[in-house]
Amino acid sequence: MDREETSARIAALIAPFNKKEVAITDRTRFTDDLEFDSLTVMDFVAAIEDEFDIIISMNQQAEIENYGQLVDAVVKLRG
Amino acid sequence: MLSDNMTVSHTDLFSKFDPLIEMRRNLLDSGVEDPFGLVMERVLSPTVAMCNGRETILLGTYNYMGMTFDPDVIAAGKQALDDFGSGTTGSRVLNGTYAGHRAVEQALCEFYAMDHAMVFSTGYQANLGIISTIAGKGDYIVLDIDSHASIWDGCKMGDAEVVPFKHNDIEAMEKRLRRIPDGAGKLVVLEGVYSMLGDIAPLKDMIAVARKYGAMVLVDEAHSMGFIGPNGRGVAEDQGCLDQVDFVIGTFSKSVGTVGGFCVSNHPKFEIMRLVCRPYVFTASLPPSVVATARTSIRKLMHAGAKRAHLWENSKTLHKGLKDAGFQLGTDSPQSAIIAVIMPDLERGAAMWEALLHEGLYVNLARPPATPANMTLLRCSLCAEHSAAQVQQIIGMFTRAGKAVGILG
Ligand SMILES: Cc1ncc(COP(=O)(O)O)c(C=O)c1O
Numbered sequence: 001m002d003r004e005e006t007s008a009r010i011a012a013l014i015a016p017f018n019k020k021e022v023a024i025t026d027r028t029r030f031t032d033d034l035e036f037d038s039l040t041v042m043d044f045v046a047a048i049e050d051e052f053d054i055i056i057s058m059n060q061q062a063e064i065e066n067y068g069q070l071v072d073a074v075v076k077l078r079g
Numbered sequence: 080m081l082s083d084n085m086t087v088s089h090t091d092l093f094s095k096f097d098p099l100i101e102m103r104r105n106l107l108d109s110g111v112e113d114p115f116g117l118v119m120e121r122v123l124s125p126t127v128a129m130c131n132g133r134e135t136i137l138l139g140t141y142n143y144m145g146m147t148f149d150p151d152v153i154a155a156g157k158q159a160l161d162d163f164g165s166g167t168t169g170s171r172v173l174n175g176t177y178a179g180h181r182a183v184e185q186a187l188c189e190f191y192a193m194d195h196a197m198v199f200s201t202g203y204q205a206n207l208g209i210i211s212t213i214a215g216k217g218d219y220i221v222l223d224i225d226s227h228a229s230i231w232d233g234c235k236m237g238d239a240e241v242v243p244f245k246h247n248d249i250e251a252m253e254k255r256l257r258r259i260p261d262g263a264g265k266l267v268v269l270e271g272v273y274s275m276l277g278d279i280a281p282l283k284d285m286i287a288v289a290r291k292y293g294a295m296v297l298v299d300e301a302h303s304m305g306f307i308g309p310n311g312r313g314v315a316e317d318q319g320c321l322d323q324v325d326f327v328i329g330t331f332s333k334s335v336g337t338v339g340g341f342c343v344s345n346h347p348k349f350e351i352m353r354l355v356c357r358p359y360v361f362t363a364s365l366p367p368s369v370v371a372t373a374r375t376s377i378r379k380l381m382h383a384g385a386k387r388a389h390l391w392e393n394s395k396t397l398h399k400g401l402k403d404a405g406f407q408l409g410t411d412s413p414q415s416a417i418i419a420v421i422m423p424d425l426e427r428g429a430a431m432w433e434a435l436l437h438e439g440l441y442v443n444l445a446r447p448p449a450t451p452a453n454m455t456l457l458r459c460s461l462c463a464e465h466s467a468a469q470v471q472q473i474i475g476m477f478t479r480a481g482k483a484v485g486i487l488g
Binding site: 037038039042046049050053054055057058059060 | 224242244251448453
């Protein structure tokens with residue numbers, strides 16, 4: 001699966017968590033721009049994990065600050 | 080290198096705490112007493128102390144079994160002070176293991192009917208040490224998102240991959256276990272009683288799933304020891320799955336009534352932990368008086384069936400009384416000795432806490448980030464030494480304070 005398709009699937013998953021309907025680009029940051037708190041992060045990560053059947057451990061989450069990094073991480077985890 | 084007359088701009092490392100300092104100041108400026116600065120001037124019994132010159136019923140301690148003033152426990156401590164001195168001044172693996180440390184570990188083996196027991200200086204260190212040591216690089220820790228700080232810190236201190244799942248959600252746990260790569264070591268970390276809401280875990284089902292995926296299982300029974308289960312061994316015993324648990328973590332700071340922590344296990348290689356577990360090795364051991372009181376208390380807790388029954392009565396009566404009065408509680412039914420009363424927000428929570436203190440009742444105020452879902456809670460923890468009359472008195476105090484603060488209609 002290529003990056004574009006992965007990005008589209010993640011974009012669909014983010015919508016219900018994007019309460020303020022912030023325009024999403026690769027540089028959109030989860031805490032600073034989307035204002036995700038720890039509970040939102042947990043639910044959002046679980047949604048992505050279920051969609052792609054992967055694990056994104058907290059260690060890996062710590063390296064992901066923005067949307068582009070998340071897409072890259074999912075592409076890599078999907079192998 | 081900077082020359083003597085050059086300076087670099089100074090960053091105050093404390094500036095990161097400014098939002099919290101501000102929040103605290105706002106709370107205290109509103110005129111309420113500091114909920115995190117209470118001093119007990121005298122302690123009269125496991126259930127009563129003097130606070131601000133006022134006799135106060137204690138409903139926010141972890142003294143579940145009321146062992147702190149047990150005459151046998153006190154006598155054992157005094158004797159150990161006379162015989163062994165005030166402290167060991169050393170690590171368990173050097174000069175810090177006295178006969179009393181061995182004796183309390185033996186008492187734990189008998190209490191849990193397990194082969195090995197290792198005593199730490201606190202329960203916090205037991206979680207820190209065991210979790211960070213057994214789960215290493217390339218291993219996975221799968222844990223409940225509402226786990227205690229000491230479990231999280233144990234994960235943070237080690238090198239394993241950390242994978243949380245939604246509180247008590249068996250399916251969410253199973254999905255994560257299923258996705259772990261083949262061949263990786265797996266540790267599932269659960270608690271018997273979750274101390275913020277006082278709810279218990281469906282351990283039997285969760286542990287069956289964990290074992291199906293070949294995971295080792297660690298259960299923190301800090302808030303159930305001495306009380307839950309036919310022999311007071313905890314929620315896993317109560318649900319008939321203690322034999323499926325690889326490591327039980329516990330503390331002396333709650334039902335046992337002193338301070339210290341432990342891990343008990345049947346793992347055949349468990350004793351190696353004493354050499355490789357840094358929070359065990361690089362700190363001083365507990366004072367002789369502490370291990371003597373702990374040992375005496377643990378042995379008495381083996382035969383405390385009547386006290387356990389009375390504590391269940393107290394928990395049921397208080398839960399029903401508060402529910403009937405109109406309070407919103409953390410659990411639909413009483414599941415442990417902790418009953419959490421949910422407050423609408425921190426301001427009214429603090430006001431309620433203060434109103435109760437003026438009534439002569441101490442409870443715990445808990446607020447985010449310690450609480451799940453950003454709740455403000457008044458946490459009540461009952462004691463086997465609370466009398467039935469005290470419990471009725473407590474319900475009356477809550478009802479009056481709730482009306483005064485406007486939480487009850
Ligand atoms: C679930 C849990 N585990 C561990 C601990 C730590 O116990 P201790 O007070 O012995 O450090 C506590 C107590 O706060 C706890 O609630």
